[in-house]
Amino acid sequence: MTMPTARLTLRLFARLSGVLLITLTAAVIARWGGMPLPWMLGPLIAAAMLAMSLPAGHWLVPPFPNSIRGICVGVVGLMIGGSFTPALMSSAGEWWITLLGMAAVTLLLQCLNYLWFRRGMGLDPTTAWFSGSPGGLMENIALGEAHGGDLRIISALQFLRIILVVITLPTAFSIWNGAPVGSSAGVQVPGPPLTATDGLLLAAALVLGQWGARRLSLPAGVVVGPLIVSAIAHATGLIGGQVPPGLVSGAQWLVGTALGLRFAGMQRARLVQCLGGAVVALGISVAAVGAIIAIVLPFIDIPVPALVLSYIPGGVVEMGLIALSIGANPVFVTAHHVFRILIAVMITPQIFLRHVARRGARTGVAK
Incomplete structure (x- = not known):
């Protein structure tokens, strides 16, 4: 590392220490107050308020x-990979039904969100399509920009979609259960304590999983890669211990801080406009998910909470954490979200190119 690079790195960490101290305080207060997923939502809200109240830079x-x-x-x-056991996979034979339901939910939401953003908010076809995609945050931002969409609106609507789900769903489950979900409820996978050898193997699984995911271009690879390697290692008995709850809480704290800081530089007028649009899109998601669950439920023996967590278009990490906290199968939930992202990234852009963009080109409105 050169001297200028080292100096910049030290300066960045000095700046981070200030906001991390604030978000750590917010996490402790949220934990004390019984907020669901306090180690993520407390820092997220605090960092977002800080980012929007201070000038950019x-x-x-x-x-x-x-x-x-x-x-x-x-x-x-x-x-999440540490929860992989033969017992948890006993219902995998039914997954083809729920995966079909996932495909239906994803395509239905893409169409309904597009109609809402296009006609309800008056967005151009490209911006409306990629803003309404129910999966693949970074991929849809990149695709939307590449096809001439408004990058700022796509980013805001996609990000707010995830934030609203992350905030409202744990709250709804907390009200339903009568107790907070997430870290307040003690999110952890049952198992023996972590040994030094297990710790080294888990660190290797993290590095190997993320490297392999990049090589294979897996969707949500930073989480899915380590999940797969951890699942294999635990299922084969190579690793016996589980990730300590304190380490997971620390990870949530940093992830929440990172999410909140992304509100920096967002104009308040645009934020209000996009927030209103995202709230309506969330209502559309809830209605569509409820309809598909009602269709598939008679054919399967999977609890409704697990289906809701699997079908609602939220973050892979966050939905997995909630699944653990309510006793749902986190592998089942995560598998469905990965499938959703695959459809949203690989199939729905082709629909856009073949139908929406082509029709827009004929009428002269597509960007």
């Missing part, structure tokens, strides 16, 4: 390093 709202966020998300993947 302020020393208290530095860019959060993607490398640190990737490690934290990978830790959650290791924990």
